[in-house]
Amino acid sequence: MAFIPIDKLQPGMVLGGNVCDRSGRILLPAGAELGEKHLSILRMWGVMEAEIVSEQEEELEDGEPLEECDPEVASAARQEIEALFVHNDHAHPAIKELMRVCIQRKTGHVA
Numbered sequence: 001m002a003f004i005p006i007d008k009l010q011p012g013m014v015l016g017g018n019v020c021d022r023s024g025r026i027l028l029p030a031g032a033e034l035g036e037k038h039l040s041i042l043r044m045w046g047v048m049e050a051e052i053v054s055e056q057e058e059e060l061e062d063g064e065p066l067e068e069c070d071p072e073v074a075s076a077a078r079q080e081i082e083a084l085f086v087h088n089d090h091a092h093p094a095i096k097e098l099m100r101v102c103i104q105r106k107t108g109h110v111a
Contacts, residue, residue, distance in 0.1 A: 002016075002051070002052055002054065003049045003050070003051050003052075004049060004050060004051075004052045005048065005049050006039070006042055006043060006047055006048055006049060006050070009034060009039055009042070009050060009052070010034070011034055011035050011036055011038075011039065012033060012034065013033070013034045013052050013053075014031065014032070014033050014034070014052065014053045015028055015029070015030050015031060015032045015033075015034065015050060015051065015052065015053070016030060016051040016052055016053040016091075017030045017050075017051035017090075017091035017096075018030050018090075018091055019042060019047055019050050019051075021045050021046075021047070022046070027041065027042065027045055027047070028041075028042070028050075030051075030090075030091065034050075051091065073107055074103070074107055077103050077106035077107045078103055080106065081099050081102045081103050081106060082099070084102075085098075085099055
């Protein structure tokens with residue numbers, strides 16, 4: 001993932017982390033695909049940059065191990081792991097990766 005300046009963002013890019021305003025309110029959640037309207041809103045709120053997922057990371061995150069898993073099991077595992085990491089910054093790359101690995105292990109799909 002990389003932080004990209006607002007002027008270089010393009011429609012179709014996928015957010016790698018939540019985009020928040022200065023007070024911490026989430027304007028767009030991680031995983032949202034940017035459109036022209038989103039870019040306009042981000043500029044209006046004074047957002048200077050956004051974390052964007054690269055194509056390689058999308059392939060890794062959306063890879064086969066979790067697709068093969070029952071969606072209910074994956075959802076339950078995700079909720080349990082998010083509860084364990086409640087006091088951490090979920091947008092931080094190290095925490096995000098640790099949570100991903102924990103979810104994979106919890107569902108029995110270790111890469």
